[in-house]
Amino acid sequence: xxxxxxxxxxxxxxxxxxxxxxxxxxxxxxxxxxxxxxxxxxxxxxxxxxxxxxxxxxxxxxxxxxxxxxxxxxxxxxxxxxxxxxxxxxxxxxxxxxxxxxxxxxxxxxxxxxxxxxxxxxxxxxxxxxxxxxxxxxxxxxxxxxxxxxxxxxxxxxxxxxxxxxxxxxxxxxxxxxxxxxxxxxxxxxxxxxxxxxxxxxxxxxxxxxxxxxxxxxxxxxxxxxxxxxxxxxxxxxxxxxxxxxxxxxxxxxxxxxxxxxxxxxxxxxxxxxxxxxxxxxxxxxxxxxxxxxxxxxxxxxxxxxxxxxxxxxxxxxxxxxxxxxxxxxxxxxxxxxxxxxxxxxxxxxxxxxxxxxxxxxxxxxxxxxxxxxxxxxxxxxxxxxxxxxxxxxxxxxxxxxxxxxxxxxxxxxxxxxxxxxxxxxxxxxxxxxxxx
Numbered sequence: 001x002x003x004x005x006x007x008x009x010x011x012x013x014x015x016x017x018x019x020x021x022x023x024x025x026x027x028x029x030x031x032x033x034x035x036x037x038x039x040x041x042x043x044x045x046x047x048x049x050x051x052x053x054x055x056x057x058x059x060x061x062x063x064x065x066x067x068x069x070x071x072x073x074x075x076x077x078x079x080x081x082x083x084x085x086x087x088x089x090x091x092x093x094x095x096x097x098x099x100x101x102x103x104x105x106x107x108x109x110x111x112x113x114x115x116x117x118x119x120x121x122x123x124x125x126x127x128x129x130x131x132x133x134x135x136x137x138x139x140x141x142x143x144x145x146x147x148x149x150x151x152x153x154x155x156x157x158x159x160x161x162x163x164x165x166x167x168x169x170x171x172x173x174x175x176x177x178x179x180x181x182x183x184x185x186x187x188x189x190x191x192x193x194x195x196x197x198x199x200x201x202x203x204x205x206x207x208x209x210x211x212x213x214x215x216x217x218x219x220x221x222x223x224x225x226x227x228x229x230x231x232x233x234x235x236x237x238x239x240x241x242x243x244x245x246x247x248x249x250x251x252x253x254x255x256x257x258x259x260x261x262x263x264x265x266x267x268x269x270x271x272x273x274x275x276x277x278x279x280x281x282x283x284x285x286x287x288x289x290x291x292x293x294x295x296x297x298x299x300x301x302x303x304x305x306x307x308x309x310x311x312x313x314x315x316x317x318x319x320x321x322x323x324x325x326x327x328x329x330x331x332x333x334x335x336x337x338x339x340x341x342x343x344x345x346x347x348x349x350x351x352x353x354x355x356x357x358x359x360x361x362x363x364x365x366x367x368x369x370x371x372x373x374x375x376x377x378x379x380x381x382x383x384x385x386x387x388x389x390x391x392x393x394x395x396x397x398x399x400x401x402x403x404x405x406x407x408x409x410x411x412x413x414x415x416x417x418x419x420x421x422x423x424x425x426x427x428x429x430x431x432x433x434x435x436x437x
Contacts, residue, residue, distance in 0.1 A: 035062075037054050107126065148340050167183050256357075273311070275376070285327045288320055385429075386429045
């Protein structure tokens with residue numbers, strides 16, 4: 001590829017011209033494929049020096065036409081970034097000074113045609129090598145596409161956009177603890193957002209800073225690190241499903257297309273195991289034993305969560321056997337799941353979808369205090385109302401009390417036998433309350 005200093009030149013007779021090839025997407029609106037403009041010189045060296053200013057003028061004119069009379073901010077930042085790179089990598093001091101001259105002229109153009117702020121931002125990016133938050137944000141989000149869920153990308157984009165909306169765009173290197181604290185105390189906390197939501201906004205900005213730091217766009221520790229809302233957590237009025245509500249929810253999930261059956265399958269396993277969503281989502285093939293009748297939870301939310309889940313209902317066994325067939329030991333049981341959220345959990349996107357489907361199945365679910373975890377709350381009520389299961393065993397099945405020894409849980413000791421008997425009684429109690437046909 002030719003160096004930018006030698007491109008776009010064409011000689012007609014003795015005079016040098018700039019020839020700019022219009023991008024294909026812009027040709028229909030502009031009505032032309034190329035734009036020619038005289039540099040009014042016969043000297044090639046003079047033509048090379050004048051070329052940049054004329055090219056910048058042509059691109060600005062095209063940009064204005066394509067954007068209804070106003071240059072786009074993204075295009076402005078992209079152009080300024082290209083100038084910054086050209087200045088940084090210029091082979092000679094003379095060429096670097098020439099690029100700086102053209103960039104200064106373009107900054108003045110944006111100052112006159114758009115706003116003072118636009119001209120200042122262009123100067124920061126092109127001449128001082130600063131990357132604005134919007135530019136860093138776009139590049140950061142592009143770098144995580146495919147690595148996390150689309151919902152996570154959208155959530156982080158909303159956080160970055162909210163910061164720019166509240167505090168204005170600025171070079172990321174100019175961010176300071178004072179600015180970060182001002183955002184939280186003057187915008188986030190007064191907004192009425194829950195402390196957990198505010199925490200996610202701050203986490204995203206931390207991630208953006210760390211990513212930018214590795215690219216030398218900023219220096220030092222993140223100004224968002226250690227920030228924490230002092231608002232008291234909102235009181236959550238949550239409850240478990242009634243039998244009728246859970247039946248409605250399961251029936252709704254069951255009617256979804258077969259290729260989207262993961263929500264129903266996971267909900268059914270939750271109902272028959274009384275465990276947490278994360279425990280089911282993190283299952284690997286090597287965790288399933290005895291032809292799909294056992295799922296071993298080795299690392300749960302806490303020590304008490306480490307236990308064996310015994311399944312006796314044919315539908316649950318069928319789901320697990322079908323899900324592990326032909327897979328390797330370390331493969332996920334639910335291969336559709338990808339990590340998401342700040343903590344990188346497999347249940348992130350699934351939890352969001354199941355919550356959305358719950359609102360469709362029961363429109364008043366949020367007002368009633370129902371969420372995906374309401375399945376586990378419902379299971380606690382079932383255990384409490386099953387007299388054959390004593391309190392100690394009930395707590396163990398639910399994952400709130402450890403066995404005498406964890407090795408006893410995974411061996412054929414008495415603890416394992418008690419769990420197996422307990423889960424059979426629990427499964428029968430579930431079948432009495434739900435129609436799983």
